Amino acid sequence: MTPVRQVFAIVMATCVALLAAGATPPSAEEELALFAAANAQSFVVPASVEAPEVVRDEFDATPGYETFIAGGTNHDWAKLVLLMGEFPLTDGNVTVVTRWMRQENYVDAWWTRNNPLNNGWGSGGGGGTGSYVHLVDAAENAAEALHSLPRYREIVTTLQGSAPTEEVERAIWFSGWATGMYNNGAHWAYNEVPVVTAPPSAWGR
Known part of the structure; x- marks a missing residue:
């Protein structure tokens, strides 16, 4: 099962459990928060990043x-x-x-x-x-x-x-x-x- 489907299953199970207990089901915002928490990602950025060299076309003008x-x-x-x-x-x-x-x-x-x-x-x-x-x-x-x-x-x-x-x-x-x-x-x-x-x-x- 893919991670997304796993999260969806968890969310659905949570909703069913809450309904069985007579609790108010989570709102769409709460479901989204649960999904984001379960799929949190991180990445590392180097302390110094070299900017790529920008090459510009040369041009000149001839006096008239x-x-x-x-x-x-x-x-x-x-x-x-x-x-x-x-x-x-x-x-x-x-x-x-x-x-x-x-x-x-x-x-x-x-x-x-x-x-x-x-x-x-x-x-x-x-x-x-x-x-x-x-x-x-x-x-x-x-x-x-x-x-x-x-x-x-x-x-x-x-x-x-x-x-x-x-x-x-x-x-x-x-x-x-x-x-x-x-x-x-x-x-x-x-x-x-x-x-x-x-x-x-x-x-x-």
Whole structure:
């Protein structure tokens, strides 16, 4: 006989005995209490229980155009050019582009004519003297120029490969971007380029 049936038999026998003696039969709550007492169980829990290791999926986010536009600095513009040109956003690439911008415009007014690299592609001015409607337009045209003109191919290759800064810079000097080739690099500055924010109007905002 199973334990449950044994208990049931005991309960029934108790009820019959009580009825025979003229006593009031137990209520449903009392029967349940008898059953619980007869089937009491216990278990032991260790004093310290190790929590299972929780593994969470990793994720990241890639900055988009609006992130850099909202930042509004010369470094953000350099990153925007790289993003639009589908170049890696590495520290080395950003360093090269910001140095390049400094060679073309004063750092404190890097957004002059909304043409930080003095790019003649689509700006309406020969020799890079033209202007763009806003800096987003300028970034798009700079990226397009790099991919469109054969003489910039070495710049594209080195940026795509995240080459050391000196390799990318040498490709810029001898690309024909600047007719003077920055005096074969002798006029190229290497000190850190400070972060300078352009006015919202330069961004078309």
